[in-house]
Amino acid sequence: MTVRTTVLVVTWRGRAHVGRCLDALAGQSRPLRTVVVDNASADGTAELLAGHPSRPDVLRMPANLGYAGGLAAALPDVHTEFVAWLNDDAAPEPGWLAALENALDADPAAAAVGSALLPPEGGPPALGVRLTALGYGADTSEEAEVFGFCGGAALLRRQALLAVGGVPAGFFCYYEDTDTAWRLRLAGWTVRPEPAARAAHVLGASTRPGSPSFHLWNERNRLLMLLRCAPAAVAGRELARFAAITLLLPVRRLARRPVPAAANFRVGLRLRVLGAVAVRLPRALRDRGRIGRRATVPRNEIWHTFAR
Template sequence: MLTTVVVVTWRGAAHITDCLDALAAQDRPHVALVVDNASDDGTAELLRRHPVRPKVLRLSRNTGFAGGIAAALSVVDTPLLAWLNDDAVPAPGWLAALEDAMAAGVAAVGSRLEYEGGVVQSLGVRLTPDGYGADHTAQAEPFGFCGGAALLRADALRAVGGVPARFFCYYEDTDTAWRLRLAGWRVTVEPKAVVRHRHGASTRPGSARFHRWNERNRLLMLLRCAPAGIALRELARFCVITATLPVRGRVPPAPNYRIGLRCRVLGEVVTALPATLWQRFVIGRRRTIGRAEIWREWACQ
């Protein structure tokens, strides 16, 4: 078996059965590993009774998707590691398509994630000129993979520093893809690897927590991976917008424009700054391609 499929769950009893049933239907042998983030909704009992008999790594607290993948990486002993959301349902040929697409020089292969009805949600991640990760839907190589369903080389992932567990969730996939590209690896997508995805079954996109993680992790990712000028520009822009919100006539209603949320994001970024700058130094030591080169190629299209 080449691949360990890692499913990270938290209170996933309402939807993880569909995911496990889909893994049982795969036509390529694999190891199934579920990382249970201290679920208290009966998920543990469901995992014990499911016919797949997945290996279970139960954590003592909720570490998020990023923390779950990071914990799994320490116990995986196959050459390939698949990330799979617990609200994702892969088609029977999903894993075979990903494994067959893993070519020389490629460290990660993303999937075709679809909404109900077959509408494309994501064919990977694109990098915007202001440093956001956004869904890539074009039939071309993406900047990064969507962590909801992807296959990675375990040795390459370890060599670039693993998964940023502190992110909890969101941007851990884009940050990982960025570090892989800095190290000279390619990231591709396999449109034949189809996954139906109930996006945000656990995290409620649009909620205050969603926006907090999104804004904080984008800034931390830029401080770790982007050219220094870009990282400082976006951090300064975030500070200026936050400072001017009280005097603006009209403010968007989204939670990421609440002053309290933005101040919390800034506080968490400042607290993490010493460790983040050290990580930036280490990432720089590992890279084989310049930060500016990656930025010009992928964020300025």
């Protein structure tokens, strides 16, 4: 059978789990090419990859480029019809790739199809990402609410991805998937879930959700995504709201009013977010212009259709 899909697996210090991911890919019912991007791991990951019986192609990075940076670095080496994004802590079931390829074959209007990600503790699978009224991307188990795909396990049409600008490498990690869904929808494509494409997923094996770094990347990239893709009024409102909350937090503490304990309500971290956005603002606005020129669907139409 013809290989139609290149699966990109990005790993960083993934020795403890990337082997299970590669075992699962070796057991797929459809042929595929596997490319592992090793983000300068120093924990024995390189040796594990070299000795794995599936013999994946390996791109060894000189530094940790993050998930988004790793995907972007590997994309020029992909020449198949489809490209899959897969976390190194995900283990797809044997029919995963077949279900994803069949879904794109059945829906020519779809540029990306997301998987059913099965949490280790049980419960309903995440089928994709919904768009909240504040411009956050949030996991959803409801097919009807899917705005975008979860980048932990998804299949995209390579040419569609390239036509909308590829992967935003500067995001490092988080929101590269929701940003890509925005750009695909602006270009007239749709995104759909495929519940039959199932993959077990250990969320945050490398990045510790809830940590200061997680919140820094999460908040920074949400704002950058909105500046690049969302209606101007929404992007401006959310940037102003983030700054206003940052300024009001010390006042609340002085008044002994309650402040959430989460790291994204620490003033120092929020100032770092604002500084990072300010540094990247000229690039984000240039990207916004390019994205707008490619768009065939108005930003406001997408926002009012999906933001809840």
